[in-house]
Amino acid sequence: MSDYDYDLFVIGGGSGGVRAARQSAAAGARVGLAESSRMGGTCVIRGCVPKKIMVFASTYRESLAEAQQYGWSVDAGDFDWSVFAPKMRAELDRLEAVYRKLLLNSDITIHDARAVLKDANTVELSTGKTVTAKTILIATGGHPVRPPLPNAELGMVSDDIFLMEELPKSILIIGGGYIACEFAFILKGMGVEVTQYYRGEQILRGFDGEARGLIAESMHEAGIELHVGTDIAAMEKDGAGIRVSATTGSERTFDKVLFATGRKPNTDGLGLEAAGVKAGVKGEVIVDEYSATSAPSIYAIGDVTDRVQLTPVAIREGMAFAQTVFRDNPTPVDHELIPSAVFTQPELGTVGLSEEDARAQEPIEVYATSFRPMRTQFIGKTDKVLMKLIVSKATRKVLGCHIVAPEAGEMIQLAGIAVKMGATKEDFDRTVAVHPTMSEEIVTMREPTRTG
Incomplete structure (x- = not known):
């Protein structure tokens, strides 16, 4: 039996911390987890999930206006926040309960408390309790900051x-x-x-x-x-x-x-110095490719490390941590060619290098087309979409793919697979187009629009 209370103690109940805790427990570790706020962290409670629900809500006025142009007798009226907001918050409550259930079903002990490092193997909780762990994982995330401005x-x-x-x-x-x-x-x-x-x-x-x-x-x-x-x-x-x-x-x-x-890592008052954990100038926890800190028993994942501030990345880092520490399978975190989306209207989906970064790296060809999509061109709207590939002249590999269009986030997830696999422009060219779609333009651009 270990001399420690836990094999692993996780500080933070966001997406990365929860995934790391569950994966470690599945490998046989005795796991405790502390969360001082709401389970689910930034993404579930105050980030990606409620934001995307708000994106959905915000698009209906325009959709109904378009519907009128297609022959439907509809009137959007006014948006009622008092109807929408309680339903959004109820959904966040539901998701938080799901996270708690997942942890409990994995036999993870939940501490609804703030945790502070006392040394490399000891954590003090705001409840007054002190616990020890062979390994500690910092997954406290980050928070938005105000500028240093009066008022x-x-x-x-x-x-x-x-x-x-x-x-x-x-x-x-x-x-x-x-x-x-x-x-x-x-x-x-x-x-x-x-x-x-x-x-x-x-x-x-x-x-x-x-x-x-x-x-x-x-x-x-x-x-x-x-x-x-x-x-x-x-x-x-x-x-x-x-x-x-x-x-x-x-x-x-x-x-x-x-x-x-901007955002800042949640490390103030965390006790990093007492535990021998080095931090950067912004307060970020400094880690190596295996998410290990300067203290041999302490690791860190997610936004608190200020590497790539995306929820799926924190989850991947949590999985790699569990493989490394509890499955004897050292797994470095792969931060290369991460697809991402910006949920503007239209959306921006992107993976790989921008034209500017690629041009600074090596000679490239750029394949790009901007056009009015069929759906809105039919009703006389002037909005445009963009499909763009950045191609290496030397290897013919697609170095970057950028899409500005409705549902670009859905498209870039699939394009990201090809780019991650090292697909060439000729691989894209060999793929038969799906017609009529916006995305078919990704595989029908034959001549570069510019080189350099």
Whole structure:
């Protein structure tokens, strides 16, 4: 019998921590898990899941408007947050209960408490209890941050969106990343007047330039007031609203302000130093390819490591950890060629290198086409979609695939398999098109639009 209370103690009940706990328990480990908030973590409670439900809700006004053009007698009316929000929150309650049941069915001991490291094998809980473990896994995730600005507490962060009692009439969103852009479309679709400030030259920094441009065009067409090269300089209470001064000199009052300006790992007060765990400048836990920290008995996965902040990545890291530590099968985490989606409207699906990054790496060919999709062209809409492949001249491998279109997230999951397998442009060319679809353009582009 071990001298420790547990073989593994997991700090954090998000997607990564729960998967690691269950996989380790299945390998025979005695596992305890502590979560100071709600089981399910960022993704389930205040991230991907409620956001995607809000995306669904926000699209019906436009869908019903299109339906009228197709001959249906329908009227969207107004969106009622008081009807939608309780149903969304009930779904999150259901999912949290599912997570708890999964843990209990795996014989994992749940501690509804905050856990702090006392040393490399000891954790102190906010209940006053102290537990020991042969191995400790940090999976505490991250949280959105406000900028260092006077009165910044007047603004919301993404966590607060799901807790609103009512929708504002107007909102200013600060930021140009995927969270900022997704909520701009969501809230606009729900009837909110949306203004967005981003200090950079173009939104969605780090994504393919051509794709970024098309999403920005779609924001303007949707009626989102997007201002690039603009940031917030000051804010103050103005009656029931918030008075905002921009770096461009303008002043306006909004009902709400949303900061979508970055996230920070949840390591403050975690006891990393006491346990001998090294952290980076942003507070992220430093790990190696096996998710091991500088303390031999402590590992870390997910957003707290600030590697790739995506839920499926945290889950993969949790599975690799369990293989490495409890199945005697050292498994490094594979962070190469991860497909991802931005749930703007239209969506952006991407895997591999952007045109800009690929061009800096080696000579390439670019195959791209932008066109009006059949569904909306029929009713005279001017929206466009983009299909794009980045191809290595030397190996003919597809280095990147970028899709801007409705349901691009669904498409990129399948395209991601081919790119991950090392498919060449000729492999794509040999694939028969599915007609009539938007995605058929991925396999029908014969001549490069540009090289370099």
